[in-house]
Each structure stands twice: as C-alpha cells, then as structure tokens.
Amino acid sequence: MTTTRNTVLEAWMKEHGYSSNRLAEAVNTAIEQLTGRPGGHDGSSVRDWKSGRVRWPKEVTRRALEIVTGLPAAELGFVPRGRAQSAPAPQQEDPDMKRRNLVGGIAAAAAAAAAPGTAPRRIGMSDVDRLQARFADIIASDHRHGGQLGIEQRAAALADEALNLQNSGSATQRVRSRLYACAASFRSSAMWAAIDGRRYEDAQRHMREAQALAEMSGDQAIKFRIWSHAGTMYRHLGRPGDALAANDVARNLNLTRRDPLFASLGLARQAAIHGAAHDRSSTRRAFDQAQDAMDRADPETPRPVWLVAFYDQAELNSLALSAYLALGEYPTAEAHAHQCLSALRPYMARSRAIATTRLAHAQLAQGDADAAVASAMKVPASAATQHARVSRMLQEFGAALRATAHGSPVVQTWTEHTAAWRTSA
Missing domain, CATH: 1.20.58 (Methane Monooxygenase Hydroxylase; Chain G, domain 1)
Incomplete structure (x- = not known):
C-alpha cells in the first residue's frame, strides 16, 4: 500500500518548533495525564506519523495529541481507517444539533433499557x-x-x-x-x-x-474543583468575602493535606482573591506558600486530568499577574506576565489571550502605550471578539488608552486594529 506524507502534521511541528523527539515526549506526558502511565513513543513514532506509515494512531495517542496541539487528529492530517486520504475535513457540528442528537441517543438508550422482556443492562x-x-x-x-x-x-x-x-x-x-x-x-x-x-x-x-x-x-478532587471554581466566580463578581469562604471549603478538604499540588492551587487562588480585595501582605504570603507547595509536589503522583492539564508554574504566574494588577503593582504584574507567557503550554490558547491582555494593561499603566498596544495586538481576533472576559478587558484597555494617550498616533493604530477585528468577526 502506498503511503502519503502527513504534511499537515509536519507543518504544525515546524510552526511550533517541535522536533520528532520533543513531540514524542510531549505526547508521552499527555498520555500519562490521561491514563496515569507514561506513553512509550519516541522520535521514530513521530516519524511514522509524518511519513504516513501510521495514518490513524490509537485512541489514547489521538487524545494526547489533541491535548498537546489543541487540534483534533483529523485536523492534524491523520485519516481514520477506511477513509480515503482525499476526504474533506469534517465540518464543525452545530452545538445545538449535537446536543439534540446526544439527548436523543440517551432517550433511545433509556427506552431500550426499560423495554419489557429485555434483560437489564x-x-x-x-x-x-x-x-x-x-x-x-x-x-x-x-x-x-x-x-x-x-x-x-x-x-x-x-x-x-x-x-x-x-x-x-x-x-x-x-x-x-x-x-x-x-x-x-x-x-x-x-x-x-x-x-x-x-x-x-x-x-x-x-x-x-x-x-x-x-x-x-x-470524590474529594471534584469537590475541590467545584468549590475552587466558586471562589473564582465570586472573585469575578466582586464579592471577596464569599470568594474566600468558598475557596476555604476547597482548601480545607483532606486532599490538600495529602497532595501539595492541590494545596498550591488553593493557595494561589486565595492569593488572587486577596489581590482583588487589595490586601497586599496576605497576597504576598499566600503566593509564597503556593510556590512552596508547588515545589514540594511530586510530579509522579497520579492526579485528575483537569488538574494536570492546566495547573503548573505558568498558571501560578497567571494568578499572580491578576493579583498584582489589581493591587496596582504594575512592574511586578508585568514580570509575572512574561513568566507566564514564556511557560504556557501550546494548547493553552484561552490562557495566552488572557495573560497577553493583562500584560497590555500592566504596560499601559506604567506609561508605555507603544509596548501596551503591541502586546494587545497579539491577542487573536477570535479571542478578542468571542471570549467574554478577553473582550471586556480589551474594551477597558481601549478606554484607558484613549484617556492616557489622547491624540497619540498609537491610539489611531489601536482604533484601526480593533475595526479590523469587528470586520473579521
């Protein structure tokens, strides 16, 4: 059987600076996040994908590739078994239709299970x-x-x-x-x-x-996630008292005493709440404790996929960026922004857009309008127009820019750039 090179995967690797060995390592790490056991891929595995000798990797490998790249396997040039190479990429399914089909399938399955004369499943x-x-x-x-x-x-x-x-x-x-x-x-x-x-x-x-x-x-891990999310929600709503109370529920679970990584996330989010409440000393103390807990966390400990997929040094710096921006400590916020952006994993598109927007705010607050606009213009149009938090922060950035740099050419540059966003939306 003739093989066709996977030029799509090759192009993605070249664009994002991945060698075969580096991509294999990233996929192995993602497999470990999904299964609790590291993957066994090496550079030759990736070369088989690129050459077309392996056209459709195993399911766990495809899921790991999606975590690493942020793209489904079909959009990386892989072809499901039995499908011709020239088959067009599937169109994105309408979410409402997908949900109707899903609910319909559930109803059919439940009806089948309840049908008289059939053995219980x-x-x-x-x-x-x-x-x-x-x-x-x-x-x-x-x-x-x-x-x-x-x-x-x-x-x-x-x-x-x-x-x-x-x-x-x-x-x-x-x-x-x-x-x-x-x-x-x-x-x-x-x-x-x-x-x-x-x-x-x-x-x-x-x-x-x-x-x-x-x-x-x-399940204590999912309890932690829910209450920690509740703390974040109340922080965004401007209710720091409720935010601290909800986050404390998460932090007081036994899980945080067994696993320092959970403790670190709880402390980092507590620090962000203190920042929103303008409590400088508590913010610094909580971030120091969060960093200490992260440094003590054993990377070999099995953890839920939702935690390992996002919480790392980059996320800790992202929370510090948010806190110090709220405190008005703009040089510190900018430093954390750069540290966050340099360490973010490739698939963290949403987090990159948020951190980049906050970086622009920190730079503008220090009087560097040119650098601030250059940073803000790096935010993709999709995030700027479709992500509610990013869109609002960029609107606030534009208002602050016009107030502080009125009449400057950089204001016109930003105005033209945002007009192009609206056109492409």
Missing part, C-alpha cells in the same frame, strides 16, 4: 472510562476556546448522560459513585464555561447541581 467501569474520555475532550475544548456557550451546553448534556446511565441498568456501588463523579465533573465544566463567559446566573445554577452530585460521589 449491566453498567461497568468501561462505561465510566468512556465518559472520562469525553471529559478529557471537554477539557481540551475549554483550553482552546474557553467560555463558549457550546462547551457549557455540551458539558451539561454529558452530565445528564452520566445520570441517565444510573437508571439504565444495574451497577456496583463503586461504579455508581464513579458515575456521580463523572456527572459532577461535567457539570463543573459547564459551571466553569459559564464563569469564563460571564454568564454568572447560569454558573450558579450549574454550581448547585455540581455540588449535590459531588457529595453523592464522595
């Missing part, structure tokens, strides 16, 4: 594993796009699917607990998408449902 860990694989897809979509209504709706529908499984057959208590944990995970992702999209009433509705599901699951 046995629900097992394979069903849980299937849902967890789809949870990893939700996480990947969030890091690429963030805050989108389609992500929120898809996550909520998958939470419903997990709950429907509870009633579609028999299962052990262990499996039922894991299904509740899956439903809580999906609902917490719907909550986060709503927070990120500034749809706070929807976020609070998802939060209440996620909290109830998490209690039924007994």
